[in-house]
Amino acid sequence: MAVQRISESVYVGICLKIGTPQQVTYRRDIQDIADMLNNNEMLKTPITLMISGSNREGFRMSGSDMDIMLWLNNHRVIWDFSQCQFYNTQEHALILCDSSESPPGFTLLWLPLEETSHRVMSACVRMNGMLYISSSKYREVTCSVFGFPGSSPHGPCGSGSYDYLEYDQAHCFISDFWPPSASSWIGRCHSWPPPHVVNDIIRNGCHFVAIGHKLGNHTDNEWRVSFSQAEYKLVCSMNHTQFLTYGLLKLFLKEIINEGLRDEDKLLCSYHMKTAVFWAIQQTALPRWCTQNLMDGFWVCFKLLLKWVYEGVCPNFFIPENNMFLSNIYGEAQKTLFTRLYRLYENGLALLLHSPSIRSYIINVLCNPRLTICTDEHTLISEVEVDENIFSEVSANDLIRTLDIHRYEKYLHTVEQLLGLPLTQYHIFMLQKLTATILQCTAFILHSMYTYTGSNKQLYIVDKVACRLVKLSAKFGFVSDMLYIAMYYYKTFRYRDALSVIDIIKVKLAQPYLMYQSHVDRESYTEAVGGQSLSTKMRQAVAQNIKLDNKMFFINELIPEQQSSIQNIWYSLYIPPLVLLYMLEFLCSRHVDTMRAQRALDDLQVLVHHDQDQLVPVRLRDISWEILGICQQISGNLQAALYSYQQSLRQYPQNKIQTATRQRIQDLHL
Known part of the structure; x- marks a missing residue:
């Protein structure tokens, strides 16, 4: 007992x-x-990316990395020549397994036709007159040339960081067929997993990761058979x-x-x-x-x-x-x-x-x-705690960013397709936020594409579409996503329109029930939106940090920071919503109401100087001090700007903006 x-x-x-x-x-x-x-x-991407490992399985343990598997879509591994019939060799380069001299669970990968991409050819070696893909060379090539910038070798992976995430990425190959050496596993599945899971696992084949057996005859050239996809399905069952x-x-x-x-x-x-x-x-x-x-x-x-x-x-x-x-x-x-x-x-x-x-x-x-x-889960964790975690999870997975306008069009078609599938409430909720992001990015890319075409009529039409998209995005996203409307208006010189939106956002961000990360008055939140749908909560009562992709320029005054960030292998600026709101209010008011501009600057100064990790998270103080310095410099208060820039340099360099900060200090000429 x-x-x-x-x-x-x-x-x-x-x-x-x-x-x-x-x-x-x-x-x-x-x-x-x-x-x-x-x-x-529909995207027809040359590479498939799959999150794997414990993070994918549902764990969120401190210190664990994000495991990423990537493979070329136009390469397939087969176990014997009879499987060639399932492929068009004009579209797929076929790779044949040669396990004759390898320990169980490992194999050599042979290129029988010696026709493949430059990436794969650069990792090939000749053995007994035949061309094989060397695992050690492939690791080296993919990590140094095709990996994320700044990654370093770690086992079969390249390790590094992408924004907030520490990752291990493994460039591998895929086979659509179940390995013959694992056929006994099928016969063992009497009690677990259930038949539909077994069939799903077999139907999805396996992968090959670039590492050989330490005691094998061809350690540097062998590949390990990976069952990562199968393991995920087992954990889910x-x-x-x-x-x-x-x-x-x-x-x-x-x-x-x-x-x-x-x-x-x-x-x-x-x-x-x-x-x-x-x-x-x-x-x-x-x-x-x-x-x-x-x-x-x-x-x-x-x-x-x-x-x-x-x-x-x-x-x-x-x-x-x-x-x-x-x-x-x-x-x-x-x-x-x-x-x-x-x-x-x-x-x-x-x-x-x-x-x-x-x-x-x-x-x-x-x-x-x-x-x-x-042991009832609803007693263990409150609705507010669950919501905090869900919103954080959604933000962490909101990673679709590209400069390709056609890709965003395909994303929207994909969203439409996915909505026709049987989806859970969490699937739908994630789709809702991704739709908001797609619309926001599309609007800013459209604007940048047509600004310098010289055709006023075309620019007018595009602006109207972009404006509609960014407004529509606010109907899907967080309360803080309304700031993209204000940014768009500022970018298109509609300062009074921007200030009207800022007035609305300011009221929403000041509500006692607003949830910003872990900062929330639980009683007010529960009273205001408790028991309502995640969609309603997100649109009415939740703010998140604003993410500015460094490949797109949203606010001209922040271009040096975005350039510095991307030079230091950081892909986005993360800004507390209230900091960005006061910045936009200051920048817009300068053109229409100088007294309001000064009040906005004063509010920003009080916020950055005195906030206790509630509305300005510690890890985002670098960009917050920087923004305060930029506004002070624009207003002509150079001594105050110098102090703010120096404070920015003293913070944890989360956004990697130090290069821009030092240049701004140098440009003050004090």
């Missing part, structure tokens, strides 16, 4: 740490829509207790097993934990996975890991012949790891008292055996 109560208490703790069923669902759904939009066939068991094992690994170890001494990784959960579920090691036996599920998986370390064999879930311990867990290292794990095993469930994330939930039960534990 005590173990059952501890299970319930730990379930609550893990839900708060990792996510309730609702949180995990909306994280996946929101990412699904972002992927569908970016990878739609878990019930929530199984998912939390996986999460608990990840915490166990991070906070207990690997705690205090140097990176080179960390022999177990998150993938081993995932593999243990897969095997435990499929082998029905636990007859029923539910809240009350979370600890039993954890213990089953831990004993399986202990057995694997003792035997020195960790069988890959899809290709059991692939022993994932072969290259690093053997000899003295294996003995040391087993000893360490066995000592933990001897402590029983008390071993989890070493976990900062779990400890208190076990102690609460031990110290108060009569403690009432409520």
Whole structure:
């Protein structure tokens, strides 16, 4: 009975740490829509990008990276020549697997026709008179030439940062066919996963990531078969207790097993934990996975890991012949790891008292055996907290930015197509925000395309369309998205129109129920929009940071900052909405009402100088001080501008604008 109560208490703790069923669902759904939009066939993109790994699975654990897989759409890997019949070789370069000299789960990739893209050819080597794609050379080429700027090699990936995200991107190849070496997995799927999941997994084939087996004959040239897509589908088919068991094992690994170890001494990784959960579920090691036996599920998986370390064999879930311990867990290292794990095993469930994330939930039960534990997710996390997380998730996945006007047209057609599918409320909500972004970007690109054509009639028509688009976008997006209307009016010299919009936004941003990131009066918010749809909440009661893509110029006064940012491999400026509002109010009022311009500047100064991380987040103080300095410089107060620019340089360089700041200081000529 005590173990059952501890299970319930730990379930609550893990839900708060990792996510309730609702949180995990909306994280996946929101990412699904972002992927569908970016990878739609209508776009005819040369490369497919897929988010994978723990972030895609629904985890949001601190310190975890965003895993990205990219592959060429005009290349396909086949397992034998009979599969050539399914392709038009004018459209697809075919690559043949040669696994004859590779360990299980690895292969060489042979180009039988020796016809491919420059990218692939530059990574080829000759062996026995035939052309093979070298994994080490492909990693080098894709990381240095085709990767995001600033990425560095890390395993099969290139690692770096993109705006707020730390990422690992793996350039790989795709096969539409299930590997013959994994055929035994199909026969094992009696109890789990269900048949429709098995069929879906097989239908989607596999990938090949650019890393060879350390003990193989062709380490530098081999490729590892990746089941990343299949694993995601398996994780999605878990019930929530199984998912939390996986999460608990990840915490166990991070906070207990690997705690205090140097990176080179960390022999177990998150993938081993995932593999243990897969095997435990499929082998029905636990007859029923539910809240009350979370600890039993954890213990089953831990004993399986202990057995694997003792035997020195960790069988890959899809290709059991692939022993994932072969290259690093053997000899003295294996003995040391087993000893360490066995000592933990001897402590029983008390071993989890070493976990900062779990400890208190076990102690609460031990110290108060009569403690009432409520595991209902709606009680665990309030509506306001759920909304905060959803809006944050939507903003993080709102990444569609391009200068190609035709691409935005295709995006809108794709949105129309997606609306015809059976969608969840989170799918629809994400589509709504993406639609707002598409309309905003389209409006500003249209304006920039036709400004210098010399045709007044054409410019008038385009301006009318762009104006309508940016107004329409405000009907879909956050309250703060109305600032794009004000920006558009300012850009087109309609200062009074801009100020009229600013007056409306100012009232909306001043409402006591407004949610801005984690800053919100919960009682007022619940009273104003509690129980209403996410769409209504977003349009009436939520503001987010304004994101200015550095490839587009929205406000001429911020062009140096955008140029500096992109030179420092940062792709967007993020600005607190109230800071941008006061900037626009100052810039517009200068032309029509100088007293109002001074009041706006005073309001901006008070906000930037005295805000306590509520309306000006700490990480956005660099751009906020910068904007204050720009407005002060325009008003002629050069000493105040100098002070603001110096303050900007002292902040955390979130927006990478230091080059522009230093140049502005130099231009003051004080």
